[in-house]
Amino acid sequence: MRKNLKSGVRLRPVDLARGHGLSTQAIRNYEEAGILPAADRTSHGYRTYTPLHARALDAFLALVPGHGHRTAASIMKAVNEGVLDDAFRLVDESHAQLLDDRRTLWAVERALRDLAPLTEVPASGDTFIGPLAKRLGVRPATLRAWERAGLVQPRRDRQTGYRVYDAAAVRDARLAHQLRRGGYRLEQIAPLLTEVRSAGGLEPLDAALGTWRERLSARGRALLAGAAELDGYLRAADRRTGG
CATH class of the missing domain: 1.10.1660.10 (Multidrug-efflux Transporter Regulator; Chain: A; Domain 2)
Structure with a gap:
């Protein structure tokens, strides 16, 4: 005009x-x-x-x-x-x-590259903090620390108040454990697991990274x-x- x-x-x-x-x-x-x-x-x-x-x-x-x-x-x-x-x-x-969002994307991409395939099939059904800690070879206190950092999000049993880990929470705990062993800090792991939960898993997240990158470029x-x-x-x- x-x-x-x-x-x-x-x-x-x-x-x-x-x-x-x-x-x-x-x-x-x-x-x-x-x-x-x-x-x-x-x-x-x-x-x-x-x-x-x-x-x-x-x-x-x-x-x-x-x-x-x-x-x-x-x-x-x-x-x-x-x-x-x-x-x-x-x-x-x-x-x-925008720069912060790009750094988050880069961190997620880097963490995904460093992840080894999760070959072990998790047990079906829900589990509690003790059995999950034993399966991962960590202490229950470690899982509670990961929860406080936002890495794992178990629900609480309404009657007992115990933490209950469903398949998604077990997946997140296993990913957190693997990344911690790879030298990643909790604050570095949190963005990845946030995106994994948003996408509904690792495979959907991997496919969504290109779209995420395109959105940032468009911005x-x-x-x-x-x-x-x-x-x-x-x-x-x-x-x-x-x-």
């Missing part, structure tokens, strides 16, 4: 809405939320917008895929209030979160695209104010 707009053009809410595939109510809501700069008013009280508002809307819509709606709105509000340090901090935090591209549009908006605002 902005390519067809010249400086000094006045836009109605419907013009701005149609150019971005939005409703006029959405435009009003964005202005009230501070995502758009305040609009001028005609003598009859009608809102009028400018190409700068179109640039602001372009920037916001480009920020949403990488940052999410709430953070994108906060970034634009900070920019429009002139608090650029707050806006840049929010941008930095999204990049930092990275979206962050770049949002930054480019935000920079364009800032430059347009500087030209308008002579900054």
